[in-house]
Amino acid sequence: MRFAFFQFIFIVGVFANTSSGQSVSLSQMKLNIVGKYSVLEVFKLVEGQTELTFSYHSRDIKDALNEQIELKSSTHKSAYSILLTISKSGKLQFKRIGNMVNVRNTDEKTEPIIEEDPRLLQGYILDETGEGLPGATILLKGTSQGTITDVIGLFSLEVPEDGDQVLVVSFIGYQTQEVIVSSKETSVSVTLSFDLEALDEVVVVGYGQQKKESITGAVAQIDSKELMQTKTANVANNLAGRIPGLVVNARGGQPGQENMEILIRGKSTLGDASPLFVIDGVANRGSFERLNPDDIESISVLKDASAAIYGAQAANGVILVTTKRGVKGKPRFTYNNSFAYTQPARRQHLMDAVQYLTWIDEQNARNSRPEIYKNVIDDYRNGENDPQTWGNTDWWKETTDEWSPQYQHSLNISGGSDNVQYYISGQHLYQDAIYKGSEFGYNQNNLRSNIDIQATSFLNIGLDLAGRFENRTGRKDQEATADAIRGIYTMAPFESPFYDNGLLRKTSKGNILPTINGLNGIASSRRQVFNNKLNVKLNLDEWVKGLSITGFGAIDIINEKREELNKPYDNYFLNGDGVYENLREETGSVGLFQQFDEELSQTYHARVNYSRVFGKHSISAFVAYEQNEVEGEYIAASRINLVSEDLPFLFTGSAVDQLNDGKGRQSARVNYFGRVNYGYSGKYLLEFSLRRDASQNFPTNTRFGVFPGASIGWRVSDESFWNLGFIDELKVRGSWGLVGNDRVLDRNNNPALFQYLQLYDVDNGAVFGQSPELSTGLTPNTVPNTGITWETAQKTNLGIDVSFANGLLDFTVDAFYEERSDILATRNASVPIYTGIQLPNENIGRTKNSGIELSALHRKRVSKNFEYRIGGQFTYAKNEIIYIDESPFVPSYQKVEGSPIDYLLVYQANGIYNSQEEIDSEAHFPDAKPGDVRFTDVNDDGLLNADDRILLPQGPTPRIVFGFNLGASWKGFELNAFFQGQEGASTIYRPWDVNQDAWYFENRWISAEETPNAQSPAAWDMSSSSIQNVSTQWVRENDFLRIKNVELAYTVPKKFSEKVRMSNFRVFASVFNLGFIYDSVKLYDPESRSDTGWYYPQQRMFTTGLSATF
């Protein structure tokens, strides 16, 4: 606040010297000063003979101090001539305002400048509470002349002497006002009113918006500009590392199903830890991932008790997404596109034929089976292998493309008149999967129309219509997304996919090529999402000042068709007689499975708002009611022996073996809630919210819950005693709240309603009858938990927001502590299996989660053409189990109390056995052989068993996540770079199939002599204890720092773009997932969680595109 502070003193000076007004110009001021003086001496002499006062900063006149000015009576008769001489010699500029002469230094060699203005206008800019507004801008309309207010809201501005003048007064978050000042007036007082619609410095919170400065909770927001810097198809990818407290991990990269894991402040529960997503005020519309990124105005994250307004669904935090709306003005077209090529950011390199055969033979040898490939391996080495039988295939290469295309087009039009504003947009996205052939991939079309109508002076109607069409095609049986990738691992590298004559070959493990290129069939899904919302706002100001009513009805429809088509195909086997036998008949008949699912979700909301300022007190409050109903059902059917694969409809299939199925689902919620915000002088801020929620997930008598939240804030920098000039703003915040998580999962972590009822599933009974028929049966589902309830989170947060040096550095720090209780978990550690009870989840678990998060942003405009920005986020969140069910006989070092929520319980590996003596000398598994993983008998009881497993201090959820972005712009060029990293996570990576990464081969134990310090065990059989018993041998730490995104962009200068009637034209090139600064996993993508390597790899993406506005 250095600037304003300085100005303050300066203004006080003005007041002291303006008593007599301003009548004479500088050249009319006759002076009598002769001789040689220093600049300062001249100032003093001038001040003595006139009413002028000089104002300067010593820094500005430092260079001029030693200058001697010679004043002659002949030439220096007026103040003007004296100042002109000083200006020429000392490179000083003078500006007279009233009787104040402001002295400035100038770097540039310019003409001496002496400005004087005949008229000085002074005044106050006040806010609604009557407090002065510091930093408000006052502009003389039609000119570039202007000033800003000081800390108490005072300003002074030179205005032309004659005629009425128009001042434009503006301040962020307030409505801009124009004030007419007549030639007689010398002072003016302007009161600005809040502008809630101004989004720039306003943050979207639950059920409303708040000025950033008056926010008391831990809320972070990201705007569209930053969001659009990354050009991925999945919006969640664009968020990773950009918001403090938000943990985003891409667990895979399959188009249309990237498997994004989004957590707020890490994991606090053993159950569903995903946050609540609210899109345009409507909860549970799905995640934001598939929205058109261009449609998003802002995304804000409620991390603490500020989420309490969402009650029983908000314990994991809330992510609020707001889409763009129209603004008054001529239609504005924005078009942007991007074209990308993607490749796996990291993929496995599996063993080649020789390595593989060696590996198998070593396995054989170790298991006393004959080494059958000895001769073959020699043949390979001598180049004598018959490539027809003994080839060398890199199945990754055989099945996947080097590069896969991806592109996106998006167009939106916005504008409006005083009464109607509109934003309409469309997007098309296509992503090809990495598999050979373009059959598999993802297609998406988004349409949106957000319209606002000011129907009458008090009635505002908004209609939002959005439709999204998602088409996914992939491998048959793609439900297990890893399967296609897994297939690569199940192929023996010595076999080739084709015979020399080009015929598709049947391989020993079943050639995966036809499953990858769609030859054997295809699975597809067509999903249509319609989000419709009618919003009504009644402004009752006319009747009761500050009163308004809002309401909306949202109707969301999701239709999904899933289909699986099995296609017979030609594949061959070269038999001993040299004949290629076609094994087409083994590939089954043309079969079709179809499932149609529809879901209707209705949300109705009504809210009464009151917002008013009484002197220094500002109050804003609402009460609201909201209800939500979801109904859904599906039908599914399948037939085999279809007439043709080109007519994939059920009617062409045979009636024999046709099957069908159908189920329904229903859920509902009812909520009452309200919030009060109180502020005193804008310095002391208070917020209290209360929500009463009912969810159908719980039994009738206990389904209502109450969730309070409270927070306070103190804007210390607004206090009159505040005098730390370098800190512009300092706010201290604190919050506390009780929040719930009613997403009840069953014992297998699938959502399951009605856990309080004993349900019976309809299933197949046995086959009975002399003419056998399959009977229908009924089987009890999980034993009911009649007392089931939501988990409760008690959240506490302390935060500080600081802004230094006029925005040069913004800094926010939050510390949080949360305790969860009533977490659903089974008592499977203490309830014996013989009870036969399929245990329900009971509300028994307790956890805690605490940590800190920081964000900092430094921006500087170095010159007119050069600007840069450095921002960073850091989150540390440590979760811990306080209680879950454990067997009373579990050894003390296996007690999970105090362990991370996703703890790993594994054996302690201690290298590799080098000799039989080593094995015999200590406890070992019965099948242990030299070259196997050496396990530690942790409890030293001479036995190796489950009791010897240890708890690892960290699980797959990272404790530390961080990201930083660097941005710089020079003239029209922009460079943005974004880095994302994490620490404190460990994952099990245990290779599991026929083939594996060659690393395991290259680093295997061979013999005590050759490889005394082998990193990996000798060629293992899958049944060997080395691999069956998970040990630290297979655990890797997931620390990494990733160059997530680099973008270079150029915006064509306006003078060119305007020639073609474009207001903006920008081209860019970017790379996503460019590489790693460091990572500790090496073999796998450190963000992957698959312990087998079977995941669709995260993609590196090279993108170019443009954006044009006209």
Added chain:
Amino acid sequence: MKTLRIIILLGCTFCLSCTEILDVQPLDAVSDVAVWKDPALMELFVNSRYEELPHGYVLWAGGLRLTTLTDESYQIHQGSRLTNKYTQGEITPINMHLFGGFWFQAYAAIRNLNIFLENVNPEIGDSTRTTQLTAEVKYLRAWFYTELFSRYGEVPLLENTILLANADQVIARSSVEDIVDFVDQELKEAAEFLPTTHIDGDFGRATRGAALALRARALLYGASPLFGPTDPEKWQKVAEACEALFDLNVYSLSSDYNGLFLNVSDPEIIFAKQFIGRVGPGQSFLEGYYVPTGGHNIEEWRLPNGSGGWASDNPLMNLVDQYETLSGEIPVLAYTGAEDNLVPILNPNATAFDASNPYLNRDPRLDFSILHDGAMINNREVEFWECGMDSRCEDVESWWNGALIDHTIRKGLDLNWTPENELAATTPWVYMRLAEFYLTYAEAQYHLGNLGLAAEYVDRVRSRPGVNMPAIQSSQLGSDMLEKIKHERMVELAFEGNRWYDARRWLDAEIDFAKDAIGLEVIKDADSGEKLYRYFTQQKRSFPVSHNLFPIPIEEINKTDWVQNPGY
């Protein structure tokens, strides 16, 4: 103002609808209240309980009746990773999960059966039907307890469901004797309410005969040496239980040993499970697609690769040698020599045996049970020799599925099966048939000292039409009698899932299952067509005494602090 009023009105309707929308119902399941009021639903409930009974065609079947755990056969596929753990004596309380968690399946089933018994109301619907369903449920529960004690020894005996609230209270294991008594009583009672035969749509449900047969089986296991010294009283009960079964006069020995396993209506079959081969959605659509529901794929699993199968379970010489010559002599006594080229020690009394034509002049059950060199399958000869169509030779289709030992199982398989009806197999699984109980009766009578009666029942089995093996020699009426009965059980009931139970209850497993697994290779001279048979050690086996019982899974020991079965 008109608009205003409408809007306010609209706003209020939101609030009025309120809480009744919360009264939603599950639309994908049936609720508790409905089931026990509706006789039709109660019957559906019982239908699913039959499905919980594991059968021998499930690959792992909770470890049930795996032939490859025994000296009958060797598993060549991935399953060997699991079965080897057993045959190498490496079962531990930790790796029991490799056997599919039978402990959990059995007790989950028992709980469901107890739920029925606690909730069934004879007042509702046709009381005869309800009583019959109750008896069926008791039969099924007795089945699981028989299975449990014969695997684990002492196990907790739960006659009621345990409430969730008390679920962590530890219940002690009951003695084997108590469990056998319980099963005995329950089945006696159930038998009264079960019809002697089921016809039409009910065919396949438990009958009186099934209850009595299971009772005899449970009593037999209970009387066997594994669970205590010989006690004539126990053997008397076994004999009586068999007599009760025979007295029904419902069952008779089949005259078609070969076809009986494919014909669920054969008069010898006491209890069997039928299948409808079909593919289609299972529980979850995409997961279950093309997974058999109500079917199995045992033909694909067992037939040789030349017929599109996987030849997974290869019979060992250990079993093959037990099939007598037509004159009633075991042809090979043991092997000697190098492991990869063993020399059989021939039985000098087996004069009819020709080592160069070993499958000739043998007990007809050998041909019916095992596909061996020279056998016909689907109008072709089996070709196990190198690069024959059923061999492991790279020029052969699906060579990777070729047998490791040149035998595959034939018993119970539909030889007309081809890969096109891959999952459409309908072969029934026979749980119990009369011959087993003739042999059980013989064993009981032996222990009661009635050797003549024992021999008579063994001979009944041997002399059935189509088998016609000579009566056992009078010289064997002495101390060898028991061996002869055991031998007859091994041959007659091969691959039907009895060997693993029998060898353990006789305490013979310690010797028999520790013997080397002997393999066979057929070698054919391409020019002369002359065949040679090479015998070799397929696997060294070991059988610690502890393996007579399975260990209690570690999870259970951790929760209960029970004493683990000895040796684990």
